[in-house]
Amino acid sequence: MKMVEARRTIVISAVSLRKGGTLTILRDCLQYLSSLTDEFRVVALVHKRELCDFPGIEYIEMPDIVRSWGRRLWCEYVTMYRISEQLSPVCLWLSLHDTTPRVHAETQAVYCQTSFPFYKWSFRDFMMDYKIPLFALFTKYAYKINIKRNKYIVVQAEWLKEGLSRILKVPKEKFLIAAPQGRAHENIGTENGQQRTPVFRLPHYTFLYAATPDCHKNFETLCRAAALLEKDLGKNIFKVILTIGGTENKHAKWLYAEWGSCTSIDFAGYMSREKLYDYYQACNCLVFPSKVETWGLPVSEFAVFGKPMLLADLPYAHETSAGSCQTAFFSSCSPDELKEKMKKLIKGEASFLREIERKKIQDTSVLYSWKELFDILLK
Numbered sequence: 001m002k003m004v005e006a007r008r009t010i011v012i013s014a015v016s017l018r019k020g021g022t023l024t025i026l027r028d029c030l031q032y033l034s035s036l037t038d039e040f041r042v043v044a045l046v047h048k049r050e051l052c053d054f055p056g057i058e059y060i061e062m063p064d065i066v067r068s069w070g071r072r073l074w075c076e077y078v079t080m081y082r083i084s085e086q087l088s089p090v091c092l093w094l095s096l097h098d099t100t101p102r103v104h105a106e107t108q109a110v111y112c113q114t115s116f117p118f119y120k121w122s123f124r125d126f127m128m129d130y131k132i133p134l135f136a137l138f139t140k141y142a143y144k145i146n147i148k149r150n151k152y153i154v155v156q157a158e159w160l161k162e163g164l165s166r167i168l169k170v171p172k173e174k175f176l177i178a179a180p181q182g183r184a185h186e187n188i189g190t191e192n193g194q195q196r197t198p199v200f201r202l203p204h205y206t207f208l209y210a211a212t213p214d215c216h217k218n219f220e221t222l223c224r225a226a227a228l229l230e231k232d233l234g235k236n237i238f239k240v241i242l243t244i245g246g247t248e249n250k251h252a253k254w255l256y257a258e259w260g261s262c263t264s265i266d267f268a269g270y271m272s273r274e275k276l277y278d279y280y281q282a283c284n285c286l287v288f289p290s291k292v293e294t295w296g297l298p299v300s301e302f303a304v305f306g307k308p309m310l311l312a313d314l315p316y317a318h319e320t321s322a323g324s325c326q327t328a329f330f331s332s333c334s335p336d337e338l339k340e341k342m343k344k345l346i347k348g349e350a351s352f353l354r355e356i357e358r359k360k361i362q363d364t365s366v367l368y369s370w371k372e373l374f375d376i377l378l379k
Contacts, residue, residue, distance in 0.1 A: 008091040010036075010378075011084070011105070013045040014052075015062045015075060016097045021297065022113050026096055027052045032370035043087060045080070069138065076101045077145075092377055098139060100146035109377055110147070111154040111178070112164060114139055115294045115316065144168055152176050152377060156294050158359075158366075159315035177366045178373055199278050205238045205346045206283040207310075210276055210298040211290060213244040213252035218289040218312070223259040224335035229342055235263045238346050240287070241279065245269035280305060285345055288312060291332050296320045303327075308353055310341050323358040326350065 010033065017026045030052050033042045037056030046052060047066060049059040060083065065075045076099050084090055084103035093105035100110045147153070147168050154176045155161050161175040207226075211217040219242065226240040246256025246267040259265050271279065280286075280301065285308040288299055293316040302309060303324040311317040313329035321327050330337045344352060367373045 007037075007039060007041040009041045009043060009087055009089065011043045011045065011087060011090050011093045011103075012096060013080060013093065013101060014096040015045050015047055015065045016072060018047050018051060018066065021295075022097070023051060025111070025113065027054075029094075029096065029370060030054045030057055032374070033057065036374075040091075045083070094377065099142050100149055102146060102149075107377065108150045109152040109154060110150050112143065112160065113156070113294060115160060115292050120291070140167070150174070154178050154373065157316065157319050159319050160294065161365075163315075173365075175365060176373065176376065179366055179368055200282055202239065202282050202284075204236065205285075207238065207240045207285050207287045207342060208243075208279055208283040208302075209240070209287050209289070210243045210271070210279075211288075213248040213255075215251045216291050218291045218332055219244070219251075219255050220258075221289045221332060221335050221338060222287055223255060223262070223265060225338040225342060226265050227259060227262050228335060228339045229346075230262060230264045232339070232343065233346065238264055238342070239266055240264055241266045241268050241283065243268060243271050243276070277301075284308065285310060285342075287338070287342075288317065289330075289332050289338070292316070293320075299324075308345055308350065310338065310345075318356070319359075321356045323356065325355045326353040327356050328353050 012026075012029060012033070014026045017023050026046070030042075030044055031054055033040070034054040034056050036042065041058065042056065043058045043060065044052070045060045045062060047061070048063055049061055053059075062075065062079075065071050080101040080103050084093065084105060088104050090103070090105040092107045092109070093101070093103050095101055095108075095110045096113070098110065098112050098114055100108065143164070147170060151174070153164065153170060153174055155164060156178055158177060161172060161177055164170070165172045165175060207222075209219070209222055211219070213219075222240060222242075229238065242265065244252050244255070244267060246252050246260055256267055260267060286298065286302040287310045288296060289312050290296065291312065291314070296316050299309065299311060299317060299320045303321060306325050308326045308328075309321060309324060311321055311327060311329050312332035314332060317329065328341055330341055341352065344350070367376070
């Protein structure tokens with residue numbers, strides 16, 4: 001009688017991923033692995049199964065881990081070790097949330113999703129949301145724990161590979177760049193191959209900043225620039241649209257208290273994906289002053305429209321805007337510099353904008369799909 005070979009076990013640990021882009025990565029990862037469950041046993045350690053439920057995946061729910069960093073550390077270095085012993089042998093353990101657990105596995109890899117180790121926070125950040133600067137400090141050291149247990153370290157961008165290799169003292173050869181964004185948004189804003197007609201038109205020259213109301217997103221530089229520009233040009237000349245309402249958290253309330261009376265700033269609130277794309281089409285320019293990003297998704301989404309973009313002069317923005325055709329950079333701490341660039345655009349001066357050359361990547365460590373990534377991880 002022919003023996004049936006036992007399936008090898010893959011474990012995905014992602015107990016802290018609950019929302020936003022990090023949850024999207026978890027869902028995309030498990031969706032791909034769901035197609036491999038005839039060959040592999042796939043076990044996912046998650047916050048709640050309902051957030052990422054796919055057929056063929058076994059789930060271990062850990063909803064209490066996010067309550068404190070102490071629980072998270074105990075889970076990473078004690079609980080996951082016990083789980084790995086119970087599931088042994090594990091052929092691949094992939095941690096999707098930045099840290100490297102202490103586990104038994106033939107191959108370990110970590111997906112570093114956050115760029116907070118590079119965030120230069122301020123005292124105001126600490127006052128607005130102490131968790132963000134503490135998280136920036138925490139991740140800088142948490143990344144280093146057990147990092148050499150990993151065969152591979154997965155990041156989303158070249159600049160992260162360079163930066164983490166330096167601060168973690170890990171050879172660049174151990175890094176894989178997972179860049180699905182490179183092909184994910186080519187057709188945004190088109191319909192049957194043609195540019196979609198905007199569903200509405202805006203009466204003034206309009207700048208848009210799409211971001212969550214977190215202090216590292218640096219709304220204040222844009223708000224200060226807008227207030228200065230309104231003094232120069234007057235009211236009802238331009239509009240700055242923000243995707244926050246001004247009530248979401250302490251930082252948002254402070255922003256609204258400081259600049260809610262500025263006629264040229266519209267605290268428009270959260271936008272659905274569909275509504276945001278409508279504003280991408282209707283507005284004149286994207287402004288993105290964020291002080292730290294892993295990728296900066298609105299930049300790559302907006303770039304396909306071929307409209308002007310004013311971006312923080314930081315590594316993530318240079319990499320994400322590659323291939324865009326009308327882009328300029330400004331110091332993320334200089335409202336005056338941003339104001340002058342905004343004024344030029346309103347007056348029809350665009351000679352300072354330039355095309356950002358798309359870097360020719362010949363590096364075999366750059367991957368564009370989950371299949372390509374797992375083909376390497378499972379070798």
